[in-house]
Structures are given as C-alpha cells and as structure tokens.
Amino acid sequence: MQDQLQQVMALQQMNDLATAQYVVTKIIKANDNQTWYKVGDRKILMSCKATLTAGIDLSAITPKNVQIDDKNINLQLPHAKLISINIKPEDVEEVYETEAPFRDPFTSEERNALAIQAETQIKNSVDSLGILETGEKNATLFISNFLTRLGYQKVMIHFD
C-alpha cells in the first residue's frame, strides 16, 4: 500500500486534572434488511472498546474558592466533567459478517458509520456509568493528599 499524508494543526491550552478512567465495551449489532428493493439481508457484528476519562477543570480554582485558617483549608471545586472518549481504530473489530448472494459486503464507510452510532450511544451513557462521581471522589482524594503533603492538617473539599 502507498500512502500520502497532509495535515493541518492547531494547539489549544487546557487546564484539566484527569482523575478517573473507565474502559467500557459494547457489541455493535446491525441488520440491513429495511430497503425494499434490495433482495436479501446483510448482518454484521462488531465489538467496540472505549476509554472514557473524567476529571475537573483546575482553572476554576482561584483564591475566592479557597478559605485558609492556619493549617486548615477549605476548597471549592467545580463538578467533574467528561474530558474525553477515546475509541482507538484497533479497538473496533469486526467479529462476524454475512450477506445474501445479491448483496455487497459492508464497506469500510458503512462499518465506520455503525461505529459512530456506538460512539454516540456510549457518550449518552456517561451519566449512568458513574464516571463523573468517581472523578469527583478521586479528585478529592488526590488533592487532599497533595495538600496534606504541602503541610495542611485538615482539608475540606466540596463541589459546586
């Protein structure tokens, strides 16, 4: 195979502390039998693995969100957010495909379109997976430990 590559690039600053990562899997199942003039079915099964990362925006921590009383500190953090969803090309695998004699196999574009639907379903499930709660719990743990190492004796963290 011969390849040609062209690229455009832009850089953007971020201020996120990633604290939780969930690896999830999903089976992609589709049956192409709804087009009336096409004779015979096509079916495909694929597996998909996604890595979700959640954390907090550290830029939201300013002196007004911090109250210090000698060795005690009270910190108000922003709620956790989904930082990224990452489905690597090699993490979407075709497991099974079958087509009737008069049908063409699924093209790579069609397979990718099915994977996009799976990506959307995974994105929409973020609230039910509990990753944001885990992100906040881990952020509390990490920042508490860090501030304790810096000399604070009592660290109170809450999310707003």
Next chain:
Amino acid sequence: MKLLPSFKDIFKPAPITIDSTPILVKEINNLSQLITITAYSEIVVDSVKPFKVPVFPGVSIPIHSFDDEIVLIGKGKVLAGVDLGKLQEKDIYTNDDSVSVTLPKAEILQVITNPSDFETFNEKGNWNDNEVIAVKVKLRDKMIADAMKQNILPKAAAIANVMMENFLRSVGFKKVTVQ
C-alpha cells in the same frame, strides 16, 4: 403538502441502525494527570493497493485503473501534560509560606481518533477491517509525529508549571518555585 414520496426518496436506501446493546464497564482506573495542551490535527490519507497482472512467473504489469484506493479524512486530538501520579516525596519541599515542586516530565497522555473523526472521501475496491485499521493507525502515528514537531511537550511542560504555580498561590503559598 406532499402526499407521495418523490422518486428519489423511493430509491433511497433505508438507514442502518445498530441495536441498543448494553455497555459493560471492564476496568476502572484512578488517574492524576494534568492535561495542559491539546493539538488538533486534520490529516488526509490516501492509500492504494496496486492491481497487477502476472505475465510471467515473477513478472507482473501494473494496471492503475484497477487499483483499489481509499481516501480518509481524519481529525484527531493529541493530549499532553504531566502525570502527577509520578510525583515523589522528594519532589515537594515546603517551608512556612514557601514551596518548591519539581514536576514529572511532560508526556503525550492520549491520542484520540474516534470513529466520528473519520470521513471516507473515496473508497474503491475491497478494504477489509485490518487494512483500514492499518491506514487509521498510520494516520494516528503521523498526528503524534506532527505534534512532537510542534514542540508539544515543552509547551505542555511550560503550561503545567504555570498551572501548578497558580494552584499553589491559590492555596496560600507566597513564594512558589515550580520546575
């Protein structure tokens, strides 16, 4: 009001919709990564499988009009920053209102090329799953190489230093050194 579908709509293929299958959590990992910079890329990959007709044993003639070709447009993100999980006891020093922190080296933390980041501009011939994955992986490697050429790691380290400095000042330290 349209009572009858147009001729074009009659022969429009029905969309293929995936079933709603469960999403299973396989792993939960704790992280403490400071993500400080994202490089956005858009890359066009054009891959060709040459079509050759064997004329003698070991000799074949290429016929380019029968070549298999795929052209993908891929957008992606390279996230860089520092892994604060690698901070050690010796990296933090405090004395009253002074603090000194030595951050771990900046690194590429994630490279994101999701299915929705790819557009198939042209597809001719048969491209199986593994061949398409190989093209996409090549595109991802190019994204990382380009991000490195843009000095993403020194930039990520510089932003991490400023972020840590701001955080330490916010939590009450007056003299702050971050390196």
